[in-house]
Amino acid sequence: MKELSYLNKYFYKYRGRIVLGILFVALSNIFSIVQPILIKQTLDDVAAQIAAKHNKTTLILSDTLQDKVLLFCLLVVGAALLRGLFLFLMRQTIIVISRFIEYDLKNEIYAHYQVLDEAFYKTNSTGNLMNRISEDVSRVRMYVGPALMYLVNMFVMFVFTISAMLYSSITLTCIVLIPLPILIFIAYKVHDVINTRSESVQEKLSSLSSFVQETVSGIRVVKAFAREKQFETNLKQQSALYRKQSLLLAQVNAYFHPALTLLIGLSLTLIVYFGGLGVMQNKFTTGMLVEFVMYINMLTFPVASLGWVISLVQRAAASQKRINEFLKTQPSVQSKGSDAISIKGTVKFNRVSFAYPNSKTAAIKNISFEVKPGQTIAFFGRTGSGKSTVANLMVRLYDVSEGEILIDGINIKDIPIHIVRAAIGYVPQEVFLFSDTIKNNIAFGYTNASESEITHAAIAADVYQNIIGFENKFETLLGERGINLSGGQKQRISIARALVKNAKILIFDDVLSAVDTKTESKILNNLKPILAHQTCFIISHRITSIQHANQIIVLENGVVVETGNHQTLINNNGYYARQYQLQMEEEAA
Ligand SMILES: Nc1ncnc2c1ncn2[C@@H]1O[C@H](COP(=O)(O)OP(=O)(O)OP(=O)(O)O)[C@@H](O)[C@H]1O
Ligand SMILES: [Mg+2]
Numbered sequence: 001m002k003e004l005s006y007l008n009k010y011f012y013k014y015r016g017r018i019v020l021g022i023l024f025v026a027l028s029n030i031f032s033i034v035q036p037i038l039i040k041q042t043l044d045d046v047a048a049q050i051a052a053k054h055n056k057t058t059l060i061l062s063d064t065l066q067d068k069v070l071l072f073c074l075l076v077v078g079a080a081l082l083r084g085l086f087l088f089l090m091r092q093t094i095i096v097i098s099r100f101i102e103y104d105l106k107n108e109i110y111a112h113y114q115v116l117d118e119a120f121y122k123t124n125s126t127g128n129l130m131n132r133i134s135e136d137v138s139r140v141r142m143y144v145g146p147a148l149m150y151l152v153n154m155f156v157m158f159v160f161t162i163s164a165m166l167y168s169s170i171t172l173t174c175i176v177l178i179p180l181p182i183l184i185f186i187a188y189k190v191h192d193v194i195n196t197r198s199e200s201v202q203e204k205l206s207s208l209s210s211f212v213q214e215t216v217s218g219i220r221v222v223k224a225f226a227r228e229k230q231f232e233t234n235l236k237q238q239s240a241l242y243r244k245q246s247l248l249l250a251q252v253n254a255y256f257h258p259a260l261t262l263l264i265g266l267s268l269t270l271i272v273y274f275g276g277l278g279v280m281q282n283k284f285t286t287g288m289l290v291e292f293v294m295y296i297n298m299l300t301f302p303v304a305s306l307g308w309v310i311s312l313v314q315r316a317a318a319s320q321k322r323i324n325e326f327l328k329t330q331p332s333v334q335s336k337g338s339d340a341i342s343i344k345g346t347v348k349f350n351r352v353s354f355a356y357p358n359s360k361t362a363a364i365k366n367i368s369f370e371v372k373p374g375q376t377i378a379f380f381g382r383t384g385s386g387k388s389t390v391a392n393l394m395v396r397l398y399d400v401s402e403g404e405i406l407i408d409g410i411n412i413k414d415i416p417i418h419i420v421r422a423a424i425g426y427v428p429q430e431v432f433l434f435s436d437t438i439k440n441n442i443a444f445g446y447t448n449a450s451e452s453e454i455t456h457a458a459i460a461a462d463v464y465q466n467i468i469g470f471e472n473k474f475e476t477l478l479g480e481r482g483i484n485l486s487g488g489q490k491q492r493i494s495i496a497r498a499l500v501k502n503a504k505i506l507i508f509d510d511v512l513s514a515v516d517t518k519t520e521s522k523i524l525n526n527l528k529p530i531l532a533h534q535t536c537f538i539i540s541h542r543i544t545s546i547q548h549a550n551q552i553i554v555l556e557n558g559v560v561v562e563t564g565n566h567q568t569l570i571n572n573n574g575y576y577a578r579q580y581q582l583q584m585e586e587e588a589a
Pocket of ligand 2: 509510
């Protein structure tokens, strides 16, 4: 319950509706309680008439009685209709509240997802994150909606029904209530079993669906390696487990209803037997027996669902606990500083070292350099040498472990993250485009971009000709709903996306790897006027991409092993010069 108290702020938000809901609960119960009372009255009147006839005492006027019976019957129908109306209104208010809270909670979780940092996403699987916002939230909704509604309803109904019963007959009330605790206990136990079993059904189902999801997204690899048979066998095994668990669940469900009916039957038998004896001894009237039978019927459903409700609350508490853990997670990269800062573009790394949160060895060690607007710095080195790490630190996906990064002389930690990122045009190593139009993909970081700005960016990234070759040109849809682009086309759209922002700092992480050397030099040429004013980071394995940079830093295992411009590095005769030699020979061949 402690975990669920997190939701109180939402209850407070919708307090007006909640009060209304409770009012409807009370009204619907009032109208259900009058029915047995009316019926009892009617039956007792009729019985009195029969007895009078039998004893030859004065009869009530037959017509008057008939009218009275008719009136009472109509009242019963009226009460039933009103009860129905208020039940409807009760559901309409309380279930609607639960949908509102579900909506708010989803938004809250999603907003928090956006704040969390890269390290969080590396340690939590997508499936896990999806579950929090869908499955766990639905379980919480079952608590704020149905569970609370049933609990309130049950409480009100108990108070009303038991008061009415006590008013009518204390003895009969006791007889009716004897089997109730047993019923509640059994219902709770059964629901406990149902819960554990449905949890495991859920678990099996979710592993089954992640399995299918993975094979579908990796279907090309599965087919190319002719592994279909094994995957089919795997799926059969997983499905069989799921089936087994589902059958176990169906089994408890199958026991539950007969057991319930048995207990209700027991209650009824007790009432009819002891009540019948009482009627013969003139302690009770027949009307009272009928009244109590109706009460039993009214009480059974809420009591039987009590177990279900308890289990709903327990599951919601477990889900809310997981949600709270997420919401409490604070990003390690914190944004602070004045919003008035405007970035010009000088970047300085001062003895920067960094180790990824889950790794012990540093990815970069003691790196220092400075770049000014109009200059280009290049990073070169073997795979895994730490090049992308430099880019990750620049866009502040992580914070440095040691040393400092200064932008215009201000520590990057003291500039609000959104300002840093707005000043950077970043082309990541792994291209990601959204299932949206080409136009929207290019304007992603600068949604106010004009047609001509988008066109210019596309031209500079040398992808314009490709785009206008498509039937819908810039309106062409990409991804799942549209066409697929080649690796090189995707890279160039991703470059256009960074260029259109007209950012002060540009970072190209190995972005020309999927294009041929001719296209590469064309793009580099197009970039020249842009780079003349901006600070640029180029990461590449290809020397042709970086040879014109003002500064080239050669990394090996996160350490700077050589630095200087192209000519100095050639003269140095180290790794860079050897790679240059090799690449030139390849080119010539
Ligand atoms: N998210 C991460 N968590 C832990 N270690 C990481 C992570 N990303 C990279 N590393 C490690 O950091 C080191 C540097 O990686 P980085 O991505 O910077 O290399 P790179 O020079 O960009 O390589 P490539 O040329 O292949 O892109 C590698 O040893 C890598 O295993
Ligand atoms: Mg990399």
